[in-house]
Amino acid sequence: MVAENTLSVDDLILPLFLVDGKKRVESVDAMPGVFRYSVDEILKVVEKVSQKKIPLIALFPKIDIKLKTNDGKEALNPEGLIPEAIVKIKKEFPNIGIMTDVALDPYTTHGQDGLISEDGTVKNDETIDILKQQSLLYAEMGADIVAPSDMMDGRIGVIRNALENNNHCITKIMAYSAKYSSSFYNPFRDAVGSSKNLGDFDKKNYQMDPANSLEALTEVELDIFEGADMIMIKPGLPYLDIVYITKDTFKMPTFAYQVSGEYSMIKAASLNQYLDEKNVVLETLLSFKRAGCSGILTYYAIDAAEWLEEI
Ligand code: PBG
DSSP: OOOSOOOOGGGEEEEEEEESSSSOEEEOTTOTTOEEEOHHHHHHHHHHHHHHTOOEEEEEEEOOGGGOBTTOGGGGOTTSHHHHHHHHHHHHOTTSEEEEEEOSTTTBTTOOSSOBOTTSOBOHHHHHHHHHHHHHHHHHHTOSEEEEOSOOTTHHHHHHHHHHHTTOTTOEEEEEEEEBOOGGGHHHHHHTTOHHHHTTOOOTTTSBOTTOSHHHHHHHHHHHHHTOSEEEEESSGGGHHHHHHHHHHHOOOEEEEEOHHHHHHHHHHHHTTSSOHHHHHHHHHHHHHHHTOSEEEETTHHHHHHHHHHO
16 A cells, blocks of 8 residues: 555566568577567567557567668668568557667668768768658558667657658657667677677767766757657666656656666576566566656566566
């Protein structure tokens, strides 16, 4: 009766990995229990999402290496993996919300989120134009939320304007406003097949320095000003202080991403029976709520929904 915060299935967002082809279910290295699915197979997972009443899924593609280019133009292919998945999922499960990642990293031969110059740094303004087209394509296909995860400056304003001017005023933007240059993303980069492309390069010239918190507030403020409907902080657990000050300062719907490395840590410890998986996962998810999150992206969403039914 005196609990100040609660966790429910309404708080959960499930990230899902897609791969082309048919009848493919591939395990992801370093993320036991997480798979990449071809579109026909993903429908079975979304069925479960629907049964459990999880409100939202987030789609991420592993693109065939042959389709990757320096400019990542496959990201704009209307017959690409993500557009196909949006259309098929929406047709069968119109009530499941779909969020799509807006960034070029699965599509580029260099694994960076944007276009790059000779020295390997990203070209901010040229990239924004492609991100705008990618967002419009997903909105047209039926995505409910577009989620720019690239950290280019100024992209939220350009995307918001493009959506408004093209009859997509209902499409929402969840801005990955404070995205840190983190070593917790490595399993994800294997999942989308970008780690080999990225090689020894990192994303420090556009993602945030883990030493900074005031900068996060600036990034969030800019994105709100430019028209973001919701804010995301990433990674999750090591950055709950950022979630807290963001929510406290701006009072906006604030989300966090319990990222791949966080999943892998809990999973590895649980498989070794060092930790009780169910209790640890539910405790971490409740901690996100306590810090001020409206919702959490977690690879544990289906498990958590099942565990919450048992309580
Ligand atoms: C890139 C992107 C990343 C994640 C989501 N979108 C990784 C990166 O910035 O290299 C990470 C998610 C996770 O680790 O679970 N656009």
